[in-house]
Amino acid sequence: MAETLYDILGVNKAASKDEIKKAYRNLSKQHHPDVGGDEEMFKKISNAYNILSDDEKKKNYDTFGDEKGRQHNPFSGGGPFGNPFGGNPFGGFRMRARPISVELPLTIEEVFHGAIKNVRYNVEKFCNTCNGIGASETKRCDGCGGKGARVEYIQNMQHVSMCGVCGGSGIVPVKHCNVCRGRGRVISQEAHELKIPKGIVEGNTLVMEGMGNHVQNAERGDVHLIIKVQPHPVYSLEGIDLHKKEEMSFIDMVLGCNHELDTLSGKFKITIPEGCETNRVFRLKGQGIRDENTGHVGDLYVKILPKIPKNLSQQEKETLLKLKTTSNNFS
Numbered sequence: 001m002a003e004t005l006y007d008i009l010g011v012n013k014a015a016s017k018d019e020i021k022k023a024y025r026n027l028s029k030q031h032h033p034d035v036g037g038d039e040e041m042f043k044k045i046s047n048a049y050n051i052l053s054d055d056e057k058k059k060n061y062d063t064f065g066d067e068k069g070r071q072h073n074p075f076s077g078g079g080p081f082g083n084p085f086g087g088n089p090f091g092g093f094r095m096r097a098r099p100i101s102v103e104l105p106l107t108i109e110e111v112f113h114g115a116i117k118n119v120r121y122n123v124e125k126f127c128n129t130c131n132g133i134g135a136s137e138t139k140r141c142d143g144c145g146g147k148g149a150r151v152e153y154i155q156n157m158q159h160v161s162m163c164g165v166c167g168g169s170g171i172v173p174v175k176h177c178n179v180c181r182g183r184g185r186v187i188s189q190e191a192h193e194l195k196i197p198k199g200i201v202e203g204n205t206l207v208m209e210g211m212g213n214h215v216q217n218a219e220r221g222d223v224h225l226i227i228k229v230q231p232h233p234v235y236s237l238e239g240i241d242l243h244k245k246e247e248m249s250f251i252d253m254v255l256g257c258n259h260e261l262d263t264l265s266g267k268f269k270i271t272i273p274e275g276c277e278t279n280r281v282f283r284l285k286g287q288g289i290r291d292e293n294t295g296h297v298g299d300l301y302v303k304i305l306p307k308i309p310k311n312l313s314q315q316e317k318e319t320l321l322k323l324k325t326t327s328n329n330f331s
Contacts, residue, residue, distance in 0.1 A: 100223045135176055283299050
């Protein structure tokens, strides 16, 4: 028996919303990649919770086995003795076009705050001149009689295979279209505004369903947006944790002070102890990236570096030289 979304979360079908949420939280803590968990298992847990926590998606899933209300049937027609090609205008198979992969560059600020991005990509669309057929004149396929498939009975069992002559369309061209040169599709550029949630990091993929290539006798494909975080002059990112190098006066490092630094969420004060060493790291809990899907929040790690003064005046040089010659601490 196939694994259900309820099996993934370890709850039964009658579980309440609170029980589903509790199971998700417990499992996401256990399997989150940031704590050494299995990334694929974490994705399955997140997907299960996303569907079962939404009333409409849960209803569709319980009824059809799909959150969108579609049955998982490779044919659009009826049962094994009916016409398996009835839902296709050409009488052929209904498949799905291959997805388009697009790299989506984000700054660390956009990862931290979320963003609205304009996504542009090239897509294959049906030729308007021939309506995607690839021909200005067609005829019914003799190989399958226009059904798009060949049906054979072997030992009283029905065997269905796509017609190799027409490729499942049920028709063959007599005269090719001059615009698309018989391909049925032309290249076009699309642009869509997309809301990027907080906390999405390097390597994550956002899926734009049904926004990809058109293919004859198939559902329109998806677009996979692969997140690429751009290098930053100040910050670096590790999972949902931020890292920053902070330069400050070496005098303040020696004497200690209350130092105000800029973070992505605003100003933040840290206490620098007397005699602070170079490369000392301060952890600012909860000042990292917030993952909106899990609610987890990373930390900000600040590495302290001395700011070496330049263009010293003669008096400043003499003062430093005097310290060096009169104190063991500066020798």
